[in-house]
Amino acid sequence: MTGDGRLDAQLRALRPSDEEFVEQAFRLVLRRPPDEEARERALAKLAEGTLSRATLLHELVTADEFGRVRELDDAAAAGRAARRRGERSRRLQAPPGTDERVIEIPWVLSRLREGRVLEVGYAYAEPAYLAALVAELPGGLVGVDLAEAEAPGIETVRADVRDLPFADAAFDQVLLVSTIEHVGADNTVYGLAAEANTEGRLEALRELRRVLRPGGSLLVTVPLGEPGDHGWFRQDDVRGWTRLFARAGFFVEEQEAYELLDEGWRAAPTFRADGVRYGERGPGASAVLCSELSPRRLRRLASPDGWRRTARRRLAPTYRRVRPHRA
């Protein structure tokens, strides 16, 4: 019986040329064009009949590379869906063997604001994350980096985050995903200069405070664990990062620590940095701190409510523990 559309579907699968099929399959599954060697191999085998189109798709979907595509897709989809529901993702979980992006991406996407948003360090960001930002903020996204990269849908600016070519209060929100720890460090891995400027992170945060409007939000994620200089980035514990944010003139509005355990990524409200070292539990950080900061303003003190809010913050511990998320 062919009236149920199955023959039509089979014919459609055969319609594109082998060249078109291989190109589309790679772009759809691995989210990239095929490399030359893979393209030639697939075309030769398809021509001689030792590979079918279904088997090519099977090979792509079962490749290790697709595992990463899937993790990042899941992370971006979860963050975007939470934003649509008006939820700020908390107590996220992700499987073992993954890096910190699977936590950082949904955490940040769920807190994305409307308006003009600056993404700092976009040049080496995951395309799945950038695509989600472009989809959520059509026309409102500016990317800044010292390195250059093509990024359709994003207004890109090549600049040092410590000295930005933007007016004061130009942005409603700034996003800093695993980037601040690299400022002033040895950035040769990104094709940039090697520096050893221990004040680089502070200078960058002060500059970002300048370009953020009063009432704006800075979402920052950083590797967490035993404090130390790794040459290409600097890791800190919760106290170290929180002090840095305060020195740059920011309030911590919300903060959540996550740790990579045997069972995967889990929220760590009582996180202890002892023995938590970068790269020892998975492919990247062993723990990550996700924070939402707001520019500190003296003006707050002028209103009774501002005074109360400021007093409450001063009395609260610098690292606020996040209450278990109620379903």
Ligand SMILES: C[S@@+](CC[C@H](N)C(=O)[O-])C[C@H]1O[C@@H](n2cnc3c(N)ncnc32)[C@H](O)[C@@H]1O
């Ligand atoms: C680890 S990568 C960023 C990861 C990315 N944000 C993500 O979402 O996966 C660090 C980035 O910081 C950029 N960078 C380092 N120092 C910088 C500086 N002083 N000003 C601007 N960008 C800088 C590098 O070029 C690189 O793109």
